[in-house]
Amino acid sequence: MAIDLDDARRRYHYSFSPDDHDRLPFYSALLLALESDDLALEVLAAVPEEQRNPMLVLAALHLAALRGHSVLAPIYSGARHGDLPDPVSAARTVLGVFHDDPGLVRVELHRRTQTNEPGRAAVLQAVIVEVARRSGEQINLIDVGTSAGINLYLDYFPVRSVDDGEPLTLVCEDLTTVDRRQALPDIVSRVGIDLSPLDLHDDDDRLWLRACLWPEENRRHVRLDAVIEARHSWPVATVLTGDALDCLSDALSLGRPGITTVVVNTWAVAYFSKTAQRTYFDEMVRRCASGAVAWVSIESPFTVAWPAPSGEGAPPRKGGSQILATLPGAAPSTWGWCHPHGHWLWLKVPT
Numbered sequence: 001m002a003i004d005l006d007d008a009r010r011r012y013h014y015s016f017s018p019d020d021h022d023r024l025p026f027y028s029a030l031l032l033a034l035e036s037d038d039l040a041l042e043v044l045a046a047v048p049e050e051q052r053n054p055m056l057v058l059a060a061l062h063l064a065a066l067r068g069h070s071v072l073a074p075i076y077s078g079a080r081h082g083d084l085p086d087p088v089s090a091a092r093t094v095l096g097v098f099h100d101d102p103g104l105v106r107v108e109l110h111r112r113t114q115t116n117e118p119g120r121a122a123v124l125q126a127v128i129v130e131v132a133r134r135s136g137e138q139i140n141l142i143d144v145g146t147s148a149g150i151n152l153y154l155d156y157f158p159v160r161s162v163d164d165g166e167p168l169t170l171v172c173e174d175l176t177t178v179d180r181r182q183a184l185p186d187i188v189s190r191v192g193i194d195l196s197p198l199d200l201h202d203d204d205d206r207l208w209l210r211a212c213l214w215p216e217e218n219r220r221h222v223r224l225d226a227v228i229e230a231r232h233s234w235p236v237a238t239v240l241t242g243d244a245l246d247c248l249s250d251a252l253s254l255g256r257p258g259i260t261t262v263v264v265n266t267w268a269v270a271y272f273s274k275t276a277q278r279t280y281f282d283e284m285v286r287r288c289a290s291g292a293v294a295w296v297s298i299e300s301p302f303t304v305a306w307p308a309p310s311g312e313g314a315p316p317r318k319g320g321s322q323i324l325a326t327l328p329g330a331a332p333s334t335w336g337w338c339h340p341h342g343h344w345l346w347l348k349v350p351t
């Protein structure tokens with residue numbers, strides 16, 4: 001297979017939004033350094049296409065820091081705690097470590113980008129309220145590409161427009177009217193599907209989850225700690241290991257009969273092959289047509305191009321993820337747009 005360095009360069013270049021570059025000077029400098037570095041390009045270009053995400057390289061370096069690498073650990077800890085006076089020189093040092101020992105990254109590239117972002121639950125809540133308004137007060141929930149299953153507990157995260165400092169609170173700016181007092185449906189069963197699910201009880205899995213976070217976003221680290229702590233008291237969920245398409249029937253059979261099952265995927269189909277994306281779309285349209293299933297998809301339009309769904313055309317802010325939904329018995333349409341981590345939401349539910 002030919003190595004496409006230009007493709008790798010583009011992936012580094014576009015992986016952060018302008019807003020991310022402004023907010024996160026260390027990761028911004030590191031991405032810019034990686035984008036112009038031949039070794040970093042080669043390493044990314046050699047990753048199988050579905051996983052060729054610069055976040056994998058960033059997470060591998062972060063993992064080494066979390067494991068106590070003598071040079072990286074103080075840099076990443078400084079970044080997390082707002083104590084990194086010169087982010088550009090820190091990024092240069094990280095690149096130097098990578099050059100001295102490329103194996104540090106290469107040995108982790110069998111992993112997947114498995115960021116499990118509860119911020120997306122703020123968006124899922126708003127959409128699922130609208131789905132339930134049309135299909136019943138109880139639902140079965142299936143999360144495709146569930147990673148550590150955190151968003152199977154989307155109803156355990158309070159959503160606010162202003163941060164109240166509570167670790168589990170999600171802050172979401174609603175750009176359209178969302179009635180956050182509207183009760184969520186009762187989630188009577190929770191089933192996740194993942195090719196390689198992460199286990200919050202496993203030390204290595206927890207470390208990888210944390211490595212997938214961005215070091216300068218301490219709020220997300222604090223939230224992950226709170227999730228690990230709170231998870232013990234949350235209801236049981238079932239997680240199926242395998243490919244989404246292979247496991248879907250089993251997942252559907254685990255729900256309580258007679259109520260709607262809402263299948264969600266958030267930043268997961270982006271990691272399917274193009275053929276599998278299309279097969280998944282057809283399969284979800286077919287399942288929804290049967291009348292017992294609703295589907296909520298939140299994915300980047302740059303990595304997942306659904307076959308011309310009707311609805312709202314363009315994101316109100318750069319880098320928005322597309323919210324596609326399908327009610328039982330209906331056809332898919334775009335319901336709105338959101339920040340990839342749920343920082344903002346623009347929702348216009350079709351009448």
Ligand SMILES: C[S@@+](CC[C@H](N)C(=O)[O-])C[C@H]1O[C@@H](n2cnc3c(N)ncnc32)[C@H](O)[C@@H]1O
Nearest residue numbers: 114115116117145147194195243244266268271
């Ligand atoms: C970036 S994570 C997103 C996790 C979660 N949905 C979220 O939004 O926080 C993508 C997840 O999809 C899983 N995944 C990728 N391809 C898959 C497939 N074909 N079937 C099932 N899971 C898959 C990966 O293992 C990974 O855990």
